[in-house]
Amino acid sequence: MVDNNENKKSRISRRDILKGLATTPILGFLSFDFYRKKALAKIKNNAIRAELGLVEKAQTVQFIKDKKPAGEVIRLGLIGTGARCKGGHLRSLGFVLPEWLEERSKIPNDQRLQSFLNSENLNIQITGICDVFDLHAEQMMDIISKGITPWGEAERAYKTNRFRSYQDLLASNEIDAVIIATPDFHHSQMTIDAINAGKHVYCEKSLTRTEDEVYQVYNAVKNSDLIFQLGHQNRQNESFKKAKELINDGVLGKVTLVETTTNRNTTGGAWVRHLDGNGNPKPGSPETIDWQQWLGSRPKIPFDIDRYYNWTKWFDYATGLTGQLFSHEYDAVNQVLGMGIPKSVVASGGIYFHKDNREIPDIFHIVCEYPDHEFTLLYSASLASSNSRGRRFMGHDATMNLGGTLALTIDRNSTQYEAKVDAGLLQSGEPLYKFPQSSSGIDAVSSASEKYFAQRGLVYTQKAGKAVDVTHLHFKEWLDAIRGNGETSCNIDIAFEENITCQMANKSYLEKRRVEWDPVRRKIV
Amino acid sequence: MHENSNQFTKSQLTILVLLRVVIGYHFLFLGLEKFFNPDWTSAGFLLQSNGLFADFYHSVVENANKLAMVDLCNIWGQILIGVGLIAGLFARTASFAGALILLLYYSAIPPFLSGNLFIDGNLIELLALLILALFPTSQLIGLDYFIHKARKS
CATH class of the missing domain: 3.30.360.10 (Dihydrodipicolinate Reductase; domain 2)
Structure with a gap:
């Protein structure tokens, strides 16, 4: 074996090696060429992104401090402070917990964080909230009092009251306008009551449950001078x-x-939402939820956590x-x-x-x-x-x-x-x-x-390639209209067409x- | 086998090897580019196909497994053909395989169906690969030289 190997080896001359491997070094040159091209493309791409304002920002939260408040202060009441309000409305209005900022800043180029920081100062005060569930109301009070604004403010100069019923909230003279984010069956009655109490209304969809409600809420809003906006935020897209x-x-x-x-x-x-990620029931009991108020005009039935979350x-x-x-x-x-x-x-x-x-x-x-x-x-x-x-x-x-x-x-x-x-x-x-x-x-x-x-x-x-929150823009349009600038895009006439069709x-x-x-x-x- | 290849003049051999290397270069480059781009897929190309086998190509896109398979064959096909041509390793097989791949590209989106000439770069490269297959050089310059030599002895 050894002899044989040596024999073979000896038969391969320098000339043979040159012939066999002459073109192989090209592979090395190609790898160089390949990485050269990639590097150039990256430089060019970064330049284009920079030109278009898309350069990834360093993930430090940078507040734009000098955000001018828009017009005079509008005092808001929030009716219904569940998932939609907690997860969306408060952020769109300009309040997030420090924990949220910290968590989001870990995500590279996070659009949500950027859209929050890009939000304008809407110059609002949340002077009242109302929810039938103690837990939701308390969480909300927490975010409003400790929340950080897009311009870095961490303290409120005003007090937020928790009202036990929405009627009490509407009776308060410290509230100019309300945002309604309750289950759908309350929307039209609350809108009508708010209009009658002289408050401007931003209401989540769906505005009505029955045909009669469509006419009632339409007439109430139409016969007032108050500003109404229905929550179809993709109008701003x-x-x-x-x-x-x-x-x-x-x-x-x-x-x-x-x-x-x-x-x-x-x-x-x-809409099976009464269990958490681990399959355990979410919080809520007759002791912590004002069940009769939640039911409102609906048939009186015993407390049911399934209906509360999955109405x-x-x-x-x-x-x-x-x-x-x-x-x-x-x-x-x-x-x-x-x-x-x-x-x-x-x-x-x-x-x-x-x-x-x-x-x-x-x-x-x-x-x-x-x-x-x-x-x-x-x-x-x-x-x-x-x-x-x-x-x-x-x-x-x-x-x-x-x-x-x-x-x-x-x-x-x-x-x-x-x-x-x-x-x-x-x-x-x-x-x-x-x-x-x-x-x-x-x-x-x-x-x-x-x-x-x-x-x-x-x-x-x-x-500019700037990410902006559409719900924020939808609120802004409503608040601008209240201050006498422009109209709401989802006004009561549009809401009427949609609700009749529904x-x-x-x-x-x-x-x-x-x-x-x-x-x-x-x-x- | 291919005894005629010994009869190349020096300049014939040089130009044939050069042609082999640059086509290999092109193949390997395209293969690597796909390999290093995690987002790359042949779906877009296949969806655009309007030639003889368009229906088949479209059906490939609809089936995730088939598509993954086609993508894999494409990437590794190009890489291996490229290496084979440059290094002169199984270069004759690589030439035929390269010609086949290009034939598939050409027939998937025939240039003349979208307002261009019958002749395009793919067709020219395809014919050049057939020349390389018929006038093999890798037994003279390339790793096939060793295989050739081992077989002879």
């Missing part, structure tokens, strides 16, 4: 404004079908998917197309997956017909599949998928773009335009199609028939 622009410019051609969806596949998403499951308290999620979808489409109340509505569905004690369907569909506008709005919801079906505006020439972002796809049989598709200027079937042109897409080479739209002035660039869907489902809107008698028939 830039991509929706862009969508409206694109449709008005005829980029999609004739839009005859809008398909909008709910795609959830979690128990929380199906959406019963028609006694809400309209199920209609009020909770279709209302958002409807408003998303209505703010772009402005189509108003449909001529007819059919709704159907069933309880096919969540076989608990619920009354509301978990698979649910609504078809709204608009013969005058020559278009159909189709809503389809599943609480048993998270397959993301999007929200699609389908035109003859292009389809727009609209969410927090917007993507436009040319139709392969488009008339408007036929010549350009044939000439290879535009490609059908692939998204040709995205908004906002996402931060990850910045270094991508824009396609011929994108350039074409840029030339038509349709490409919007976020120069009530049509709810009626259709419950009565198992097609319902119509009588615009003369202003009634659902």
